[in-house]
Amino acid sequence: xxxxxxxxxxxxxxxxxxxxxxxxxxxxxxxxxxxxxxxxxxxxxxxxxxxxxxxxxxxxxxxxxxxxxxxxxxxxxxxxxxxxxxxxxxxxxxxxxxxxxxxxxxxxxxxxxxxxxxxxxxxxxxxxxxxxxxxxxxxxxxxxxxxxxxxxxxxxxxxxxxxxxxxxxxxxxxxxxxxxxxxxxxxxxxxxxxxxxxxxxxxxxxxxxxxxxxxxxxxxxxxxxxxxxxxxxxxxxxxxxxxxxxxxxxxxxxxxxxxxxxxxxxxxxxxxxxxxxxxxxxxxxxxxxxxxxxxxxxxxxxxxxxxxxxxxxxxxxxxxxxxxxxxxxxxxxxxxxxxxxxxxxxxxxxxxxxxxxxxxxxxxxxxxxxxxxxxxxxxxxxxxxxxxxxxxxxxxxxxxxxxxxxxxxxxxxxxxxxxxxxxxxxxxxxxxxxxxxxxxxxxxxxxxxxxxxxxxxxxxxxxxxxxxxxxxxxxxxxxxxxxxxxxxxxxxxxxxxxxxxxxxxxxxxxxxxxxxxxxxxxxxxxxxxxxxxxxxxxxxxxxxxxxxxxxxxxxxxxxxxxxxxxxxxxxxxxxxxxxxxxxxxxxxxxxxxxxxxxxxxx
Amino acid sequence: xxxxxxxxxxxxxxxxxxxxxxxxxxxxxxxxxxxxxxxxxxxxxxxxxxx
Numbered sequence: 001x002x003x004x005x006x007x008x009x010x011x012x013x014x015x016x017x018x019x020x021x022x023x024x025x026x027x028x029x030x031x032x033x034x035x036x037x038x039x040x041x042x043x044x045x046x047x048x049x050x051x052x053x054x055x056x057x058x059x060x061x062x063x064x065x066x067x068x069x070x071x072x073x074x075x076x077x078x079x080x081x082x083x084x085x086x087x088x089x090x091x092x093x094x095x096x097x098x099x100x101x102x103x104x105x106x107x108x109x110x111x112x113x114x115x116x117x118x119x120x121x122x123x124x125x126x127x128x129x130x131x132x133x134x135x136x137x138x139x140x141x142x143x144x145x146x147x148x149x150x151x152x153x154x155x156x157x158x159x160x161x162x163x164x165x166x167x168x169x170x171x172x173x174x175x176x177x178x179x180x181x182x183x184x185x186x187x188x189x190x191x192x193x194x195x196x197x198x199x200x201x202x203x204x205x206x207x208x209x210x211x212x213x214x215x216x217x218x219x220x221x222x223x224x225x226x227x228x229x230x231x232x233x234x235x236x237x238x239x240x241x242x243x244x245x246x247x248x249x250x251x252x253x254x255x256x257x258x259x260x261x262x263x264x265x266x267x268x269x270x271x272x273x274x275x276x277x278x279x280x281x282x283x284x285x286x287x288x289x290x291x292x293x294x295x296x297x298x299x300x301x302x303x304x305x306x307x308x309x310x311x312x313x314x315x316x317x318x319x320x321x322x323x324x325x326x327x328x329x330x331x332x333x334x335x336x337x338x339x340x341x342x343x344x345x346x347x348x349x350x351x352x353x354x355x356x357x358x359x360x361x362x363x364x365x366x367x368x369x370x371x372x373x374x375x376x377x378x379x380x381x382x383x384x385x386x387x388x389x390x391x392x393x394x395x396x397x398x399x400x401x402x403x404x405x406x407x408x409x410x411x412x413x414x415x416x417x418x419x420x421x422x423x424x425x426x427x428x429x430x431x432x433x434x435x436x437x438x439x440x441x442x443x444x445x446x447x448x449x450x451x452x453x454x455x456x457x458x459x460x461x462x463x464x465x466x467x468x469x470x471x472x473x474x475x476x477x478x479x480x481x482x483x484x485x486x487x488x489x490x491x492x493x494x495x496x497x498x499x500x501x502x503x504x505x506x507x508x509x510x511x512x513x514x515x516x517x518x519x520x521x522x523x524x525x526x527x528x529x530x531x532x533x534x535x536x537x538x539x540x541x542x543x544x545x546x547x548x549x550x551x552x553x554x555x556x557x558x559x560x561x562x563x564x565x566x567x568x569x570x571x572x573x574x575x576x577x578x579x580x581x582x583x584x585x586x587x588x589x590x591x592x593x594x595x596x597x598x599x600x601x602x
Numbered sequence: 603x604x605x606x607x608x609x610x611x612x613x614x615x616x617x618x619x620x621x622x623x624x625x626x627x628x629x630x631x632x633x634x635x636x637x638x639x640x641x642x643x644x645x646x647x648x649x650x651x652x653x
Contacts, residue, residue: 041607048614218603
């Protein structure tokens, strides 16, 4: 007999928990970068269109699917999907809804642990007096497991385990614990974000310095919001917009289903879904666009932002920028920024623990405590390789396969199930059951046709990239163990020239392109410049090139004994496959148990 | 800032803020549904619904 399931304490708690699940680091880092790279202000048009025709429909699908499954005592995707259609296969497709969460939580907690560590270092004053290169170097040192910035041995591992323990402890307290964190974390996140956004919007030219005399926060805002309408005809921009909507809402993971499964049978899901969805959009469009880009442009100039905009800015640049506000304000700004990222992270990672806990309670009668600690243990086993082999690319491998590909595959399959197998008639009834708003009938046809087509297109357009990943086409060093090391690609350049060389080091110059902002014309131009690629080798390895040599990609540049990153990446993939098989076996055991108890379905 | 950038920024952010505030206000003010509608009651169904 399954242990009795819980329910949400309040509607506001549920919405804050759902919004917290959706709001993550991507809201503050991914969205502005995507906007900058895809037409500035014009990006908002495909972005909002994709929110309406893909984001909201997926929220409706997942909220109603979750509540439907919860009505039959199922609180995670394997048996939620099984309840919706005949055929044993659906419960195994539902495995994605547990697999993705455990795999993503295992590396997401590592990022979360960085925010904890950076709050500590901000208060301690570690970044005082550091220049930008030193702040960036600090991150590099921190993520090198053997090095320590505090004197604590294996500091990155210690912070990671502490973060995982905190998550596990809160999860062991059940939905009540998650609700409490959401009720505290979300308002604080919005408050911290609003303070930093105010600074970003009012900084103007105050941050200009001798080194960056043209720095101007409004250049950043101008670039972010000036519409370049010609980009509206680019398929690449629409694909980027669809991708951003997809990842920002945390759909295709199984967490929304799981949270919604604890809603009462005839309680509203339509208003709840759009309310949580728009709360996420508020954090992304209003706060997310007003912090990183304008503050970085305000101190380092728009050219710097155009060349360096990316995820790394949060940890490698922001602490330096805060130092420009004076010591006391820098401490507050650092605590606000990393505190904001911490709350964005923990409200998401907690959601990732609930599908496993719900499944084990439903099927094997496990209490919250047992479910939470077993989740913590599996996440630890899966996550340690991403911490220890971060530089070897295991972290990125998890992020690609579990945090990107799995989501699109699962969202596409669940949409097809909902619209075409469960049936749109019943699906529409589910969405409207107990609804506190009138859902426009337009969404019925969008869910039936537009959403599956759009998801299918996203999946199809990603296929070449997936194939390249499988074939390891991003490197010319494909062997696990090799006696030689070969030069990698230079981007668009065909070759590079050895600029300096030592027995264990080589620096190759090549022609690259970068974007620069022409202030007089208000345009962004692409110019060519000389870039450098450096390779450092260990003592038992030595370079085989000479100064002035022309080096093409795939040319041998060093000899010795090499263990290439492909080995670590492949082991990472094998770990993910093992996790998927393990969860499938657990689901199969649950099925056998149901057969024994006479509860199994055809 | 350029006028067109201000218009797009204020327009996009204004729309998002207004809709988010409207829905959240509705959540706070909609009256709860009367019982019977308890969760334990919902959980009583143990067999899958026929398709």
